[in-house]
Amino acid sequence: MSKKIFTEREIKTLSANPYVKSVGPKGITYTDEFKRLFIIENEKGRLPRHIFEENGFDIDIIGIDRIRSSGKRWRAAYRHNGIVGLRDTRKGNSGRPSYREHSLEEKYARLEAENNLLKAENELLKKNGLCRKEAEEVKLSAEQKFLLVHFVIEKFQLKNMVSHLCEIAGVSRSGYYNYFSLQSREQREKRDAEDEIAKEIILKAFHFKGRKKGARQIKMTLEGHYHITYNLKRIRRIMKKYEIVCPIRRANPHKKMIKATQEHSVLPNLLNREFKQDTPGKVLLTDITYLYYGKGQKAYLSTIKDGSTNEILAYHVLDRITLDLATDTLVKLKRNKRVKLAKGAFIHSDQGGHYTSPTFQKHVKKLGLGQSMSRRGNCWDNAPQESFFGHFKDEAFIKPCATLDELKREIKSYMTYYNNYRYQWDLKKMTPVQYRDHLLNAA
Known part of the structure; x- marks a missing residue:
């Protein structure tokens, strides 16, 4: 399920669609009619994103992950129970919003907390030498998000905003509390000490014979020359943690980003090398x-x-x-x-x-x-x-x-x-x- 939170403006836009029963910050309830229409069109071979687009939904607002999960859920319900399985009988889905309306004071406090979180995030990005536009291509780890939320809560005395800030940051409240527990801190300190030792060993293999190497070459060098066996995943984690980068044959990040989140379609060759058709603009x-x-x-x-x-x-x-x-x-x-x-x-x-x-x-x-x-x-x-x-x-x-x-x-x-x-x-x-x-x- 997508972790995206809808803004008030997005909720208003989605609510205007006749196929939407109700919308909250975290989810949408679609009409039974739309679910039936989706199944009919999907069985004809139509892609989920195309079905949503043709029925007035903005894909950029909903998000492709949410569309995919909805389609998967509806197809499974239809396979098991037919049309009846598409009826929404869940408690609380009668069309009334399932969230409490906040007072103006609460809304203001929440917005101020969100603003402080964004400021802290920007400061972190500046320290890492990234501008906001570049940062959109970089995902913060759960650990970084926990630390950001903790920093904002401590600095601005927002003890009652833990749930809200965790929600905005895209992490769980329980995960946040677990991260700062005594047991977790001790485990992290122990792992950091072990990682420091592993880093020095990996760096020896990385610089072996004056030639920089990737993770697989490091693994083979450790085993063949130093008689040390490290898991490949561990080597990659250590390299990422301490920014040990091999400059050879690096993947093109833009190609990866382009294909990461969207449904790409390869189309047939209509041209068949008939380049000269004596018609300009054809x-x-x-x-x-x-x-x-x-x-x-x-x-x-x-x-x-x-x-x-x-x-x-x-x-x-x-x-x-x-x-x-x-x-x-x-x-x-x-x-x-x-x-x-x-x-x-x-x-x-x-x-x-x-x-x-x-x-x-x-x-x-x-x-x-x-x-x-x-x-x-x-x-x-x-x-x-x-x-x-x-x-x-x-x-x-x-x-x-x-x-x-x-x-x-x-x-x-x-x-x-x-x-x-x-x-x-x-x-x-x-x-x-x-x-x-x-x-x-x-x-």
Whole structure:
């Protein structure tokens, strides 16, 4: 079950949906009618998030975890008892809210406590060298949350706010009290002492022969050279605790974040390498590439290219490979007044996490486009786009750029040159813009 707490504004928004019986800060009660509708649509193969969206629910408010758990519960009830199993006969679910309305004084005290907790959290993030935006990608451990709540309670004398602050922090009240019990403190002190000893041993293996190693190499080095056996999970925990980081072959954190919480959908290959269809605005190709500039700095370029004319219709540059890189390119495509989409137009990409994302696919539908994807691991299915990146890196002056702004100016200059002045043999020796006008005049 999701631990998300609904705000008063979110409760008001959810209550407006006719399929909602009641809403409280911690949960929603849906109507029996919606549960039946969900089962019917789900048995047709519809995804839970799509069913909720089509019936007026905001997925960002409810949260995908809550949707999944509701769907799982309803399917199980339907399997065991049929339609009857979907009726809500639980005590307290008659539509009346199950929580007590607080007085103005209590509400003010709670808001002040929440504010103090947020201030303490911000201070912790600053000490760790993180800004608020970066912190959204970092989850605090239960231990850190217990310490934060304890700090706020002690500093502002909020002994009667333990339950409320634990709820806001997303930890249990019993866990909080257990953490600060005498027995738990003694156990933590004992484990910390053992961890310090383990850290020194692991560091020896980490620096063995002057070559830094990952957890598995450390485990094998300890066993093979020092004749010490440590569990792999323990090694990883110690490395995380003391920030012992191996710089070799680190996973891309952005790809992991993109795929972590959403239902991604891979779509069929509608293009089948038929890139040249002699219709401007019919086949749109998109992809992302990395650019090294200055002194080892890295940026990312996302483009949308017309498959028939080779014209770059939209592009976006960022210093991080987040979902915004792909969705903002679509926004720029929409704003481009020169782009006239043909009937049956669709956008083609590889199966990267950006393009399988529900958010990206929603943007594509809003533009009235279809969507196509290359076969897994087959770069030839998007060859013209890959070819453009190759020419771009050869011809643009990327490396000399010292700053991101400088890089953006150079990319803008090259895109203008490429679309308007770079003649191409396969376009009847015309530029992409000239060839686009040629096709439109011939139609």
